[in-house]
Amino acid sequence: MKGIIFTEFITIVETQFGLEISQKMFDHANDAGVYTAVGSYDHRQLIKLIMSLSHITNIPAQELQQTYGRLVFPSLLQALPIPDIESDDTFSFIEKVERHIHIEVKKLYPDVTPPKFTFSNQTQSTMILDYHSARCMGYVCMGVLEGCANYFNQSLTIAMQPMNASQSHVRFSLTLTGD
Missing domain, CATH: 3.90.1520.10 (H-NOX domain)
Incomplete structure (x- = not known):
């Protein structure tokens, strides 16, 4: 999985929950939290982060995934090679x-x-x-x-x-x- 998915997830967690919760998520997942947008990572690590965030916030993992998908859309739109979407x-x-x-x-x-x-x-x-x-x-x-x-x-x-x-x-x- 491309790193942009991870970096955007981290940005959303920091924005929605704050740096303290973000750090707790990394600690709980035993994850150093070092990702680059151009790197490639195992998708299971993202799932592990989502599960950790769910554990910390008591928000169901499915709800966190859905919220992430909704909030990441504008960033993905900017990052992807998309021709002429004005008429879409x-x-x-x-x-x-x-x-x-x-x-x-x-x-x-x-x-x-x-x-x-x-x-x-x-x-x-x-x-x-x-x-x-x-x-x-x-x-x-x-x-x-x-x-x-x-x-x-x-x-x-x-x-x-x-x-x-x-x-x-x-x-x-x-x-x-x-x-």
Whole structure:
């Protein structure tokens, strides 16, 4: 997993909870907390940090993951090679992530394995999105989807359905509820 995911997570923890909680999180996870945006790290270390933060704050890990996904969206938007998004809306941008952005990210960083999205049953106001990732971070994906809708000033209702026990495959039913 690229280091930007870690550095943004740390920044969000420091902003939302403060430096003291951030340090407690690192201590509890037995983690030195040394990450660079361009480095590559084991995703399990991020999960360990999330679990430690959950233990310290008594906030469920799924809620922390979802909040992180929502809050990290603007930073990812700035960091990724994204062509012309002015004409996009939530659904067209989500499609662009799979059809363009993930391909470009793989070109820039051949060692990464971004999640895979497949789409079905799409209308102007609904979309079925299947998330496939060995990292099993569906709640982060859900938060990113919320962050995307916020960016495009659209209201989105999301239903999340794990398709297997590990949650490496999750189905999201998205419904735009207003403009």
